[in-house]
Amino acid sequence: MATKASRSAARLMMAPAVVLLLGWMLVPLIMTLWFSFRTYLPLRGGDQGWTGFDNYVRFVSSSAFWPAVQTTLIIVVGVLIITVVLGILLAMLLDQPMWGQGIVRILVIAPFFVMPTVSALVWKNMFMDPVNGLFAHLFQFFGAEPVSWLSDAAMPSIIMIVSWQWLPFATLILLTAIQSLDSEQLEAAEMDGAPQLKRFFYIILPHLSRAITIVLLIQTIFLLAIFAEIFVTTGGAFGTRTLSYLIFQRVLESQNVGLGSAGGVYAIILANIVAIFLMRIVGKNLDN
Amino acid sequence: MARAVSSRRKLINTSIAWIIGLLIFFPILWTILTSFKTEAQAIASPPIFLGFDWTLENYAVVMERSNYGRFLWNSIIIAGGSTILGLMIAVPAAWSMAFVPSKRTKDILLWMLSTKMLPAVGVLYPIYLLFIEMGLLDSRAGLVVVLMLINLPIIVWMLYTYFREIPVEILEAARMDGATLKEEVLYILTPMAIPGIASTMLLNFILAWNEAFWTLNLTAVNAAPLTAFIASYSSPEGLFFAKLSAASTMAIAPILILGWFSQKQLVRGLTFGAVK
Numbered sequence: 022m023a024t025k026a027s028r029s030a031a032r033l034m035m036a037p038a039v040v041l042l043l044g045w046m047l048v049p050l051i052m053t054l055w056f057s058f059r060t061y062l063p064l065r066g067g068d069q070g071w072t073g074f075d076n077y078v079r080f081v082s083s084s085a086f087w088p089a090v091q092t093t094l095i096i097v098v099g100v101l102i103i104t105v106v107l108g109i110l111l112a113m114l115l116d117q118p119m120w121g122q123g124i125v126r127i128l129v130i131a132p133f134f135v136m137p138t139v140s141a142l143v144w145k146n147m148f149m150d151p152v153n154g155l156f157a158h159l160f161q162f163f164g165a166e167p168v169s170w171l172s173d174a175a176m177p178s179i180i181m182i183v184s185w186q187w188l189p190f191a192t193l194i195l196l197t198a199i200q201s202l203d204s205e206q207l208e209a210a211e212m213d214g215a216p217q218l219k220r221f222f223y224i225i226l227p228h229l230s231r232a233i234t235i236v237l238l239i240q241t242i243f244l245l246a247i248f249a250e251i252f253v254t255t256g257g258a259f260g261t262r263t264l265s266y267l268i269f270q271r272v273l274e275s276q277n278v279g280l281g282s283a284g285g286v287y288a289i290i291l292a293n294i295v296a297i298f299l300m301r302i303v304g305k306n307l308d309n
Numbered sequence: 310m311a312r313a314v315s316s317r318r319k320l321i322n323t324s325i326a327w328i329i330g331l332l333i334f335f336p337i338l339w340t341i342l343t344s345f346k347t348e349a350q351a352i353a354s355p356p357i358f359l360g361f362d363w364t365l366e367n368y369a370v371v372m373e374r375s376n377y378g379r380f381l382w383n384s385i386i387i388a389g390g391s392t393i394l395g396l397m398i399a400v401p402a403a404w405s406m407a408f409v410p411s412k413r414t415k416d417i418l419l420w421m422l423s424t425k426m427l428p429a430v431g432v433l434y435p436i437y438l439l440f441i442e443m444g445l446l447d448s449r450a451g452l453v454v455v456l457m458l459i460n461l462p463i464i465v466w467m468l469y470t471y472f473r474e475i476p477v478e479i480l481e482a483a484r485m486d487g488a489t490l491k492e493e494v495l496y497i498l499t500p501m502a503i504p505g506i507a508s509t510m511l512l513n514f515i516l517a518w519n520e521a522f523w524t525l526n527l528t529a530v531n532a533a534p535l536t537a538f539i540a541s542y543s544s545p546e547g548l549f550f551a552k553l554s555a556a557s558t559m560a561i562a563p564i565l566i567l568g569w570f571s572q573k574q575l576v577r578g579l580t581f582g583a584v585k
Contacts, residue, residue, distance in 0.1 A: 031405030038402035038465060039417065045458045046424045048439070049432035056434065111329065119323040127569055128330035131337055134568035136519040138539045139557045143340050147550055153352040155339070162355065188333070193575075242425050249521035253540065265430040272434050273526070285431025292426040300419050 050289070057282035064276045076283035085267055090291065093263040096180060097244045103184040105236060108191030109229065115192070116199045126196075133189035137249035144182045145171060145254045175259035183250055187243075191236045198232035199225070238299055245292055264288050337561075344368070344554035351550040367555035375538060377559060384534035384563075386449050387524070388517035391456035392510055395464050398457075400506065403468035408477075418469065421462040429459070429522050440527060449532045452524060456517045463516070464509050471505025508574035511567070515575075518564050535560040 057076050060069040080086060115126060132140065148155050149170035157167035170178040202225065210220050248265060251257055257266045268288060272281030331338075342358070343351050350361045371377065406414045436455065437446070445451030475498065483497050521536045528537055539560045542553050568575065 027409050028411070031409035031411075034401035034405040035417070037398045038421075038461060041398065041458060042421055042424050042461060046427060049435035050427070052435035052438070053432055114322070114326055114329070117322040117326070118319050119326050120319070121323065121327065125326045125330040127572065128334035130568070130572060131334050131565060134515060134519075134565045135337065135561050136521065136536055136539065136564075138521050138525075138536050139560050140336070142539065142542060142553060143336055143557055146553060147339060147343065148336065153354075153550065155356060158354055158356055185333070185336070242422075245426070246429055246522065248430070249525070249536070249540075252521075252525070265428055268428075268430045269433070272430070278434050281434065282431075285428065285434075288428040288431045292428050293423075296423050296426040300423065 053282045053285045053289075056278050057286050059279050061278040061282075062276060063278060072279065076279045077286070080271075080280055080283045080287065085262065086287075088260065089262050089264045089267040092176070092261060093245065093265070093291075095176065096183065096247060096263060097241060099180040100183045100187060100244055101237060101240060103180070104187045104191040104240065105233060107184075107188055108195045108236065109226075111188070111192045112195035112199050113225070115196050130189040130193055132186050133193075135186065137186065138253055140186055141182060141250045141253035144178075144185075149178055171255050172259050175255050175261045179250060179254060179261050182254070183244070183247065186250075187240055190240070194232050194236055195229060198229050202228050234302055237302075241295060241299060245295065264291065337565075340554045340557050342554075343550055344558045346551050346554075348549055348551045351554070367551045368559070370552055371556045371559065375541065377538070380533060380535050380538035381559075381563070383449060383528075383532055384518055384536075387452045387456060387532070387534050388514050390449070390453035391460065391517045392513045394453060395457040395461055395513055396506065396510060399461060399464040399468055399509075403465050403472055406465075406469050407472035407475075418466060421465055425459070425462045433526060437527070446527060447529045447531045447533075452527060452532055452534075455523050455527065456520055459520070459523070460513050460516055464513055467509045467512070468505060471509070472502060474505075475501045504574070508571075511571050511574060515564055515568060 058071060058073060060072045060075075061067070062069070111129065115122065115129070119125070146154070151157055151167050151169040154167075154170075156170065160167045168174060207220060207224060210224060215223070246265060247263060248269070251261055251263060251266050255261045257263075257270060262270075264284070265288060268281050268284040271277050271284055344367055345363045345365070346357070346361050347364060347366070350357055406418065440446040440451050443451075445454075479497060479501075480493065483493055488497070518534075519536070521540075524534050524536045525540060528534070539556055542556055
């Protein structure tokens, strides 16, 4: 039982983590807010003073803003759907008795360890290149015209690359959850003549809900910040410019810190809307 | 898994699973194979699978072109340093949250996770300026601190869930038997906490190793890790497939091997203890 002494000791032990994270959150946030109200062009005269809400208005009314928000959400939702659905199927398959299960598992989880920069480069050049890529060879073999994936079908290509990277994570967590399923319950249902689909929707899926929540939470956190895959493949062209990438371009490429900072504030707001939504689900799901 | 399964069913399962497994693994396998080809064979049409003249030439060229050892060393220092520093801060915090919980513990945990939602790009410029001001730009120390901070919420969460699984009854029993605090920590808590700490350490190391946004934007020459090494191949001249493959293989091999050897611990760690 927590005594008064142990409680203050606990506070002391928590202090470094809390203080550091608070600083990590507040210091850059306040600086970003400050810059967002100023005309700040590091290469063209530096800080030129207060502009009020100009940057905010300009950022939202720029033709790139809404498409960027849309792109961000499409990538996040697209990857989530693909990885969760395929992850469930793959986890159920890997749970079946088979020969060489351990090796298959190693093969399946390998993409999780590949750096995003490497996987983006490999996909872009060795698979999606319209001349020498493996897909081009494959299409030619079947007599079809090779596709310039990253320009003609940029979004599906990026979603595919990112899904490949995150499918292992989803599969691994869902597999762990499936393996903890009480097999007697399933057998009893089978004996009672419950058809396969019914068993899936009434027993397996509810059992997985907690694991699915974890997958959604962690992946959303990482997918909202997706950067390397776009940096290396399309550089934001062909409709793949996410909100993060748009801000990156404003701040680093066009060196307009004020405008980029206003965009940063919008990104933080978007992330927080998603966060509140997620935290609700997660908080509820992890409590019991 | 005591269910009897017909060997026909097992054979079907096995073949489907192997085909899918190999498909998922194929991009990695293809990269590794290509790294041993000559450039001409790497782009040959139709593609050559195994019947090529194996060569180490690409590795030699990559080594010559850039100082791989330096990038590797930077990756090790940065990922390792941020992991160790993170654990030093997270272990006491998670420990106290797990064993001396208060009403606000859950709120603090959720708040910590929400800092992970702070879009990196929104705060890049301030961090950049602070780094210039403090002379931390393109330094390993600076990256160690940043990567530690971005992964700290995840480490605290993971450790918290591990520590919560340690049964308090064992502690109480030891106290009844007159164990001192030192004995308690040394002989009871530490052995039970070590597996959790180990898998947290592992995941953090992998995340830090692969992190690209901060490493690409805050390093130039001195502190650049492998993520930057490989990004230098995204220029048009990187279209030499065999050399790109060799560089890619060199960048992912260390972490891939580490990941495979430790997949059991990783699974436990990744699930936040929420899935058992």
